[in-house]
Amino acid sequence: MSRAAELASLLANADSLVIVCHDNPDPDCLASAIALETIADQQAVDDVTIAYGGEISHQQNRAFVRMLDIDLRELAETAVEEYDLLAFVDHSQPGANTELDGSIRPDIVVDHHPGPLIDAAYADVRSEYGATATIFIEYLDDLDVEWTTRLASALLFALHRERLDFLREPTRREYEAALAVYPYADLETLEQLYGSAFTPETIDAIGRAIASRERQNTSLVASVGTTTETDALPQAADYLLNLEGVDTVLAYGVVDGAIRLSARSIDPNVHIGETLRDGYDELGSVGGHHDMAGGRLELDRVADFGDDDDLLETLDDRLPRRFFDAIHDGE
Missing domain, CATH: 3.90.1640.10 (inorganic pyrophosphatase (n-terminal core))
Known part of the structure; x- marks a missing residue:
């Protein structure tokens, strides 16, 4: 059968x-x-x-x-x-x-x-x-x-x-x-x-990701900040993957009281699902494929609570470092 x-x-x-x-x-x-x-x-x-x-x-x-x-x-x-x-x-x-x-x-x-x-x-x-x-x-x-x-x-x-x-x-x-x-x-x-149009909130989130991008070699990390648009993260990751010389991207942001991750890679030597697990597994639920992955991290496992500016500063310090370390360890 x-x-x-x-x-x-x-x-x-x-x-x-x-x-x-x-x-x-x-x-x-x-x-x-x-x-x-x-x-x-x-x-x-x-x-x-x-x-x-x-x-x-x-x-x-x-x-x-x-x-x-x-x-x-x-x-x-x-x-x-x-x-x-x-x-x-x-x-x-x-x-x-x-x-x-x-x-x-x-x-x-x-x-x-x-x-x-x-x-x-x-x-x-x-x-x-x-x-x-x-x-x-x-x-x-x-x-x-x-x-x-x-x-x-x-x-x-x-x-x-x-x-x-x-x-x-x-x-x-x-x-x-x-x-x-x-x-x-x-x-x-x-x-x-x-032809469906972008919402203004999505455009704003992608704009923040472009402005905040941090690059090491061919890998890039960017923050969309705090947003109500969950799907702005994969859209930002897709967009930034078009940057010359970049083959791996992580976009992150705070959505509804949790940290959301969306990652993409066109590097055949990078398994982006395993990279996210190596970098963030103990902080929440992460995983995915060889070329695309995502996850949800709990705020209290990543950062001390404070005002939004303090929170984003903490995330901007800790999350990129973990990602670049995981990429480096996988090489």
């Missing part, structure tokens, strides 16, 4: 399913959620809910939800224990990337991020893949699910934003998956998504 058939068989015996996205979900996570929702509908699951924690602050992600009419429920308002099945998409570790308590265990996990094995009735974690959307496209093809414009457009945009646009180590599978959904996608919708 194929993996897709195993998943379909499990869903066929359920009346309800809650699909939990990771906090601040991106297109890969959201597209994977609606792909799983489609498979559940095919298996006659009566009640399917997609839930998320955090916030959807990235302007493209907000447009993605609106234009593709994705019905989402806030995790805090969702009684996950009342559903027959609980699924994680694009993440696997309870309590690490969601607001859910760490003691809650999913029944279904589909993910492409590396991490410890998870005990679930169905777990398909393929770290050799570049996107969770790729896995779901294989599922949908295997199950002969009829392609809709909405579903194909969501998955194609997810593949581009996760891997293809930035050439972040896309595998052959991502290109094959994109070719599979391309004939059914609405390219005009994708063009509109790419």
